[in-house]
Amino acid sequence: MIRTVGSTSASCVYLKKVMSNNSLVLSEVILQHYRDIFIFVQVLVVMFLCINSLLITTFFRKECFYTTTRYILFAVTLLSDSLMLVMSDILLIFTHFGFAIQVWICIIISVVAIVYNIVTPVTLTAMTLERYVAICMPLRHAELCSMRSTMxxxxxxxxxxxxxxxxxxxxxxxxxxxxxxxxxxxxxIQLFMLYRWQDHVISAVQEFYFLIMAIIILFSYVKIMKVAKAASGEDKKSSWKGLRTVILHGFQLLLCLIQLWSPFIESTLLQFDLLLFFHVRLSNYILFGLTPRCLSPLIYGLRDETFSQALKNVFGLYKRNI
Incomplete structure (x- = not known):
């Protein structure tokens, strides 16, 4: 089902362009730099997948995690991030080595990557609403965030x-x-954009989604801020911690928004400069693809005391087994 593209391989096309300009030595330096970045990306992907696997294992070790709404939603982000990373990295590897596949197979892989790329920011919005309910409507939290409601x-x-x-x-x-x-x-992704109007339609849908999510996060931030200022003692500490969590969710959402704009920027660059296209694509993948995914483990894997303690116990168990 998979075959190598000869003349359409990214490296081959670029080398032909560079050789025509009599700068073969420069091309080797640039291509080596590109390969180094590509290897670095693979190391990051493997590292993030290992961290996510450890966090998912920790999640299923303790009953309070898979019976609590915020931890369940956290597990959803971990699973969706892992699946998205695997699928997007497969596409990146295919492009790097110039492997061509039939378009219908590409559609299946792309569907999974696109859907779970959206799942993360939508889940982040749901987690923000959960924090809003927990802090601003504590008496209704058990009712609104039950297991049934979570499913x-x-x-x-x-x-x-x-x-x-x-x-x-x-x-x-x-x-x-x-x-x-x-x-x-x-x-x-550029394969599916046959006409310019498709870019506009897709961009409009994505921008509408992120406008709604940004409004929800901003609304939650303002409400939690009011409660945090009015609270005292332990409630004040909990409210400010929830406020910092909402801020981090907002930052993650911003990075995810920029990532969804990336294909339109990349498709424009592809028409003018192939090398710049691949460099920008790798940079976007690192900054706006991998970075938001590493914030989720930070927010709930390290900042949350209960989860952090359970993570230490699991890690200690692994060390004893080794």
Missing amino acids: HCILIIHSLSSVPCIVFLSTFFASASFSLYKQYRLCA
């Missing part, structure tokens, strides 16, 4: 996250010919 929330998160992907693919299916699905192409 419904996860279904709603995945349903909402699927809508942009459905719109994205619908514009492609409406424009692509049937013969395209069996063709071998380098798998990238």
Whole structure:
């Protein structure tokens, strides 16, 4: 199903361009630099997947985690981040080595990557609302954040996250010919953008989503801020901690928003400078793909005292087994 693209390989195309300009030595230096960055990205991906695996293991070790809404939503972000990292890294590896796959296989991989790329920010918004309810409506927290409500929330998160992907693919299916699905192409999001109007439609849907999520996070921030100022003693400490959590969620959401704009920037660069396209793509992947994913373990894996203690116990158990 997979074959190597000869003349369309990224490195080959670039080398042809550079050789035509009589700067082969410079091209080798630049390509080596690109390979070093690519290897660094693979190390980061493996590291994040290992950390996420340890956190997921910790989550299932203690009953209070998989019966509490905020920890369940935290586990959802870990699983969605891990799945998104695996799928997006597969696409990155295919592009790097110039492997072409049939378009219909690319569609399946891209669907998973796109949906779970949206799942994380939507889940972050749900986690922010949970903190808002816990701090501003403590008497109704047990009712609104029950196990039943949490399961419904996860279904709603995945349903909402699927809508942009459905719109994205619908514009492609409406424009692509049937013969395209069996063709071998380098798998990238740009493959599905056949016309300029598709960029505008997809961008409008994504910006609408993130506008709503930004409003929810800002609303929660203002409400928790008021409670934090009015609270005293232990309640004040809890409120300010919740406020810092909301701020971190907002920062994660900002990075995720920039990442969703990245394909449109990359598709423009692809038409002008192939080398710049690959450098920007790798940079975007590190800054806006990997960075938001490493903040989730920080927020609930290290800052949360209960989870942090359970993580130490699991890590200590692994060390004794070794």
